[in-house]
Amino acid sequence: MMISLPACKQAQSLLNFPGGLNMDQFIPRRQKDKVVIVVGATGTGKSRLSIDLATRFNAEIVNSDKMQVYKGLNIVTNKVTEEECRGIPHHLLGTIDPDVDFTCDDFVHHASLAVESIMRKGRLPIIAGGSNSYIKALVNDDIEFQSKYECCFLWVDVSMAILHSFVSKRVDKMAEAGLVDEAREFSDIEANYTIGIKRAIGVPEMDEYFRNESIVDDDTRARLLKEAIDKIKENTCKLACRQHQNILRLQNQLKWNMHRLDVTEAFLKRGVEADEAWERVVAGPSTGIVGCFLHDHDINLVSAITAASVIGTTNATAVAAATH
Incomplete structure (x- = not known):
């Protein structure tokens, strides 16, 4: 099912008459355009959910991952493949020079342009990525963005113990993939891993191995490689913990109304059962939530959809209730 995003942009003027009569109260407020934002720790399935939603709504995706904005290191930064994108246009994904220090201000500028471009096509912008500082800079700190857009936050969350196991196995698969x-x-002879894409987890951890692989025996080489891979796993798990804590802090400090989706069940299953669980506890409820958001339905209906999905109500029923 494809749900179109209505393009509602009404011009508004403020007319103040002498004697205290403010005509602003008689003029409808400009309806803000709507943006969906998908957050979550690394490895929780943000890209998968954003693509799922983009195939169900008339949407395009804006990447908000600090390392994935850069060209190169597709495996190391775990960029979605062309096949995984399923034809959905992605913005700010592998477009920035790898040696540039891409700041929060840079992200706000480029992301705003991308969102405006998507809106001009009458489509829904979905911003997805794990760099919460980028999201905060855009949504909370940029006054112009606040004045134009209303945001719906989807938080993809997984039990941390399960997530740590998953990202560890994912690093092994990344090592096998190259x-x-x-x-x-991207190794640096001066060991400067502080700027650009060289900061990505998976590059500085390999430094000692690269410096010694040609001058040590096979056993030492194998040990150094294992230590590097283990360090990548450790730092990825630490990143996941930091990102989780950052989301909690943003929710508490900025009072963002985040719709938390617990993905743990889908992570515990395999094959068809995992896909069925993903649809039931993540993709289905998210579709209902976004449908409510776009059609200005009551927030209680959103809660009912999420609760219904957990106890097994079909996605089709939830979506139908949300969007009609």
Whole structure:
């Protein structure tokens, strides 16, 4: 099912008459355009959910991951593949020079342009990524963005113990897919891993291995490689914990109304059962939530959809209730 985003932009003027009569109270407020934002720790499925939603709504995706904005290191930064994108246009994904220090201000500028471009096509912008400082800079700190857009936050969350196990296995798969050779291209003889894409987890951790692989015996080489891979796993798990805490802090401090989706069940299953669980506890409820958001339905209906999905109500029923 494809749900179109209505393009509602009404011009508004403020007319103040002498004697205290303020005509503003008689003029409808300009309806803000709507943006969906998908947050979550690394490895929780933000990209998968954003693409799922984009196939169900007339949407395009704006990447908000600090490392994925750069060209290169597709394996190391775990960029979605062309096949995984399923034809959905992605913005700010692998477009920035790898040696540039891409700041929060840069992200606000480029993301705002991307959102405006998507809106001009009558489509729904979905911003997805794990860099919460980018999201905060755009949504909370940029007054112009606040004045134009209303946001719906979807928080993809997984039990931390389960997530740590998952990201550890994911690093092993990345190593099998070519992580080492890819990281070697960005190794730095001066060991400066503070700017650009070289900061990505998976590059600095390999430094000692790259410096010694050609001058040590096979056993030492294997040990150094294992230590580097283990360090990548450790730092990825630490990143997931920091991102989780940052989301909690943003929710508490900024009072963002985040719709939390517990993905743990889907992570515990395999094959078809995992896909069915993903649809029931993540994709289905999210579709209902976004449908309510776009059609200005009561927030209680959103809660009912989420609760219904957990106890097994079909996605089709939830979506129908949300969007009609």
